[in-house]
Amino acid sequence: MPRGSRYRRPMLDRAVAAHEAQTAALLAPEPKDPAGRRRVAGENDTAVSAALGVSPLHTATAEHTVPVAGHPDVRVRVYWPGPEPAPRDAGLPILVYFYGGGFTIAGIDWVSWDARFRERARDAGIIIVAADYAHAPEQRFPTQPEQCWSAWEWTHARAEELGGSRDRLAVGGASSGGDLAAAVTLMNRDRAAHPIALQLLENPALDLTIGHADARGVSARMPGVIVRKAGRMLVRQYVGDDTKAARNPYASPLLADSxxxxxxxxIITSELDPLRGDGEAYARALSDAGVDVTAVRFIGQTHGSLGATGFVTAADVAHRLIVTELRRLRADS
Structure with a gap:
């Protein structure tokens, strides 16, 4: 190791820098009000996807509305790996997945998320059930975890009907969706104890007190205090002003007693993502509790860069890693 290299500040992957430069001019500035920010963020996703040639595959899908006791219904979209729905009792694994968007933006209708679900379902040969949970601040905790729990229960009850197997169910999510996926595993342990073969967490937010955020690798121009302030703003929109709510284990799964x-x-983390601290601390907590866990940190990557498959080499590697892990759930693998 060259002298002094131990102390070098982490560097942004050149492919990520090129991708960000390519898309920056396409992004309209987002307003501060939540509804306006959500609208413009969706328009930006559409514009960037069109400019980059991101087009969802023609795989079979179906939509359902799932009732949620005491909260708004949640829409789910089922993705099959081929052009036709899998036949009943085909025995495919099913991944119940929750998109990322800081609890406030994005959704299963975004071109980028829809394309990702279709590609993963096809490449892994599995079924994906994606839940379109509600946005904050219009809907706040615990609406979102309850919606995600209901989507999970709905999938478990209908697994064979969808062409899947109750013995090969997985739960996953990215960013805020990773928080919700981890919350669902806690809720399942506490409420039902259905078998879950895998939890897949990508750059997850797992401690909404911001106690594990790690801003050291982000940028010398982005002090940690700014990173934490931005994080707390999103948390307040999600849980409100009650600081105790942020410590609830279904809001902050990392803080669960057990x-x-x-x-x-x-668990996949990125070196230049403040949430890497959450994901890696959660990996240690799971390991200490006797849970089998694999944690992979991608060097030079940011919070969102691993979603840029086809443009960032590390994103392609992450996709292959996830697909390989999901394919291991297949009976014929």
């Missing part, structure tokens, strides 16, 4: 009995996990 992580014993949770499903095996694959």
């Amino acid at each position: 992580h014993a009995g949770l499903p095996p996990a694959l």
Whole structure:
């Protein structure tokens, strides 16, 4: 190791820098009000996807509305790996997945998320059930975890009907969706104890007190205090001003009293993402509780860069890693 290299500040992957430069001119500035920010963010996603040639595959899908006791219904979209729905009792694994968007933006109708679900379902040969949970601040905790729990219960009850297997169910999510996926595993342990073969967490937010955020690798121009302030703003929109709510384990799964009995996990983090601290601390907590866990940190990557498959080499590697792990759930693998 060259002298002094131990102390070098982490560097942005050149492919990520090129991708960000390519898309920056396409992004309209987002207004501060939540509804306006959500609208413009969706328009930006559409514009960037069109400019980059991102087009969802023609795989079979179906939409359902799932009732949620005491909260708004949640829409789910089922993605099959081929052009036709899988036949009943085909025995395919099913991944119940929750998109990322800081609890406030994005959704299963975004071109980028829809394309990702279709590509993963096809490449892994599995079924994906994606839940379109509600946005904050219009809907706040605990609406979102309850919606995600209901989507999970709905999938478990209809697994064979969808062409899947109750013995090969997985839960996953990215960013805020990773928070919700981990919350669902806790809720499942506490309420039902259905078998979960895998939890897949990508750059997850797992401690909404911001106690594990790690801003050291982000940028010398982005002091940690700014990163934490931005994080707390999103948290307030989600849980409100009650600081106790942020410590609820279904809001901050990392803060649960026990992580014993949770499903095996694959946790992916990025070096230049403040949430890497959450994901890596959660990996240690799971391991300490006797849960099988694999944690992979991608060097030079940011919070969102691993979604840029086809443009960032590391994103392609992350996709292959996830697909390989999901394919292991297949009976014929």
